[in-house]
Amino acid sequence: MTDPTPSPRLDLVGLVVADMAASLAFYRRLGLDLPPDADGAPHVETTLPGGLRLAWDTEETIRSFDPSYTREAAGNRTSLAFLCAGPAHVDALFTELTDAGARVHLAPFDAVWGQRYATVLDPDGGAVDLFAPLPS
Numbered sequence: 001m002t003d004p005t006p007s008p009r010l011d012l013v014g015l016v017v018a019d020m021a022a023s024l025a026f027y028r029r030l031g032l033d034l035p036p037d038a039d040g041a042p043h044v045e046t047t048l049p050g051g052l053r054l055a056w057d058t059e060e061t062i063r064s065f066d067p068s069y070t071r072e073a074a075g076n077r078t079s080l081a082f083l084c085a086g087p088a089h090v091d092a093l094f095t096e097l098t099d100a101g102a103r104v105h106l107a108p109f110d111a112v113w114g115q116r117y118a119t120v121l122d123p124d125g126g127a128v129d130l131f132a133p134l135p136s
Contacts, residue, residue: 012045012053013080015126016062018071020044022123023056029097030082030128054080079119079127087116090130094118102128110134 017023021039028034032054038044045055062069084090091108097120098104105119105127115131122128 010052012055013078014055014057015122015124016059016069016071017056017124018059019123020056020058026097026100026102026122026128027054029100030093079129081129081131084116084130084132086132087134090116090118090132093130094120097128 015023020041024034024039024044032046032048034044034046042058042061043055045053047053059069059071082093084093087110094108102120102122103125105121106117108116108118108130111117111131114134116134118130120128120130
């Protein structure tokens with residue numbers, strides 16, 4: 001007998017942030033459509049092309065239902081990867097983000113797996129990868 005319950009599907013990626021305005025400004029530079037009046041909200045979310053939702057919660061919001069939450073205990077085990085229009089777009093976006101204050105984790109490089117690749121850190125130290133296929 002098979003179980004008629006459908007498998008769960010990934011629906012939302014949540015980010016816990018110390019400074020909502022700084023985090024949203026960073027992701028706006030990546031092209032996400034986030035309302036300007038959301039900067040002071042305790043919870044913000046947007047639906048990405050394809051239906052996946054991305055959400056931000058302040059540390060205070062998380063502590064409201066998980067009083068034991070601490071940034072140190074949570075660690076950083078997740079990264080978001082953004083497909084860029086091409087290798088030059090990786091470089092340009094990397095420069096735009098770092099000029100605006102993003103910290104560098106990996107400067108743009110041509111990866112052995114055939115992509116132009118870079119990693120910056122968002123305002124909360126989360127890894128954000130930028131990549132594009134290299135020309136054949």
